[in-house]
Amino acid sequence: MSEGLWLWITLAAIGSTTILTRGSFIIPGERARLPATLQRALRYAPAAALAALVAPDVLLADGELSPFNPRLAAAVVVTLVCLRSRNPWLPFIAGMGVLLLLSKGFGLG
Amino acid sequence: MFNDSFKRGAAEGFRAFLPLSVGIVPWAVVTGVAMRSIGLSPLEAMGMNAIVYAGTAQLGTLPLIAAGAPLWLLVLTALVLNLRFVIFSAALAPAFAGYTRRRRVFSSYLLVDGVFAVLSERILKSDDPHWRWGCYIAPSAWCWVLWQTFTLVGVLGAGVLPANWSLEFMATIALLVMLVPMSATRPMLVAALVGGLGTVLLRGLPLKLGMIAGIALGIAAGFAAEHWQRGGRRA
Numbered sequence: 001m002s003e004g005l006w007l008w009i010t011l012a013a014i015g016s017t018t019i020l021t022r023g024s025f026i027i028p029g030e031r032a033r034l035p036a037t038l039q040r041a042l043r044y045a046p047a048a049a050l051a052a053l054v055a056p057d058v059l060l061a062d063g064e065l066s067p068f069n070p071r072l073a074a075a076v077v078v079t080l081v082c083l084r085s086r087n088p089w090l091p092f093i094a095g096m097g098v099l100l101l102l103s104k105g106f107g108l109g
Numbered sequence: 110m111f112n113d114s115f116k117r118g119a120a121e122g123f124r125a126f127l128p129l130s131v132g133i134v135p136w137a138v139v140t141g142v143a144m145r146s147i148g149l150s151p152l153e154a155m156g157m158n159a160i161v162y163a164g165t166a167q168l169g170t171l172p173l174i175a176a177g178a179p180l181w182l183l184v185l186t187a188l189v190l191n192l193r194f195v196i197f198s199a200a201l202a203p204a205f206a207g208y209t210r211r212r213r214v215f216s217s218y219l220l221v222d223g224v225f226a227v228l229s230e231r232i233l234k235s236d237d238p239h240w241r242w243g244c245y246i247a248p249s250a251w252c253w254v255l256w257q258t259f260t261l262v263g264v265l266g267a268g269v270l271p272a273n274w275s276l277e278f279m280a281t282i283a284l285l286v287m288l289v290p291m292s293a294t295r296p297m298l299v300a301a302l303v304g305g306l307g308t309v310l311l312r313g314l315p316l317k318l319g320m321i322a323g324i325a326l327g328i329a330a331g332f333a334a335e336h337w338q339r340g341g342r343r344a
Binding site: 008009012041054056103 | 196
């Protein structure tokens with residue numbers, strides 16, 4: 001029982017970081033205004049953050065740089081598809097197709 | 110509350126986010142399976158899912174929970190993995206400043222990468238508070254439902270679902286689908302390249318701070334590129 005309770009306390013503590021970070025500026029409202037320059041610089045946050053999430057997944061294998069791996073090849077194909085087509089499902093089909101073909105079909109990575 | 114401009118905002122937000130939200134599905138299933146695999150009961154797993162509601166922080170802390178790591182380390186790890194939301198929160202705050210406190214707390218809890226990435230610019234540009242609220246809350250609520258539903262699939266299907274199909278890569282594809290059109294201007298492309306490569310090159314930093322450092326570098330580089338481009342045109 002006490003172990004179960006401890007787990008819920010742990011989960012609540014981890015969860016507190018969700019609201020602390022996401023609410024850090026939204027919840028205080030007017031009282032937490034950033035300088036205008038910084039606010040304008042933050043327009044680049046989505047692109048930088050998305051790339052920061054994608055890059056390690058496609059460039060690294062087991063923590064090491066790996067320029068020739070199926071995930072990078074799939075990411076290149078997804079990028080090309082996004083540039084040439086407006087179909088929202090095609091990137092998923094093409095990307096998973098290339099990844100599974102290279103990793104299962106050819107036994108890479 | 111649900112007037113016409115709210116509905117129009119909701120429709121636009123939902124339409125923009127819907128195709129990308131498929132990337133959440135495998136990510137949610139994987140998270141559900143992972144929570145069961147360290148020994149959480151279905152109730153505990155879904156409790157964690159509702160309380161924490163942050164895939165990266167959940168997956169990042171699971172091995173530590175399994176290893177019986179001290180509470181401060183768990184919280185610190187979750188904090189670092191969530192740190193990028195401080196940047197998103199700061200960027201979105203002006204759009205929410207006029208809302209009630211309850212609404213600000215609720216929208217903070219629901220803030221996710223995808224909705225911020227696709228819709229933050231439109232939300233910040235709009236002068237209509239009803240439209241803004243609709244445009245934010247409709248895709249955010251959809252994302253929550255989708256996440257909870259497919260995590261439950263993973264939680265209940267753990268052990269039955271086929272592993273080894275790399276389906277979690279669909280989450281990466283979804284992120285790329287957002288990133289590519291966003292990088293159409295040169296400063297945005299610079300921000301993305303520096304943010305991505307910076308994170309990879311700084312991956313040795315302790316506590317996974319490389320990602321935060323990479324994002325900060327990317328923002329600075331994008332902003333610098335914008336000024337440099339404008340200066341170049343003037344000359």
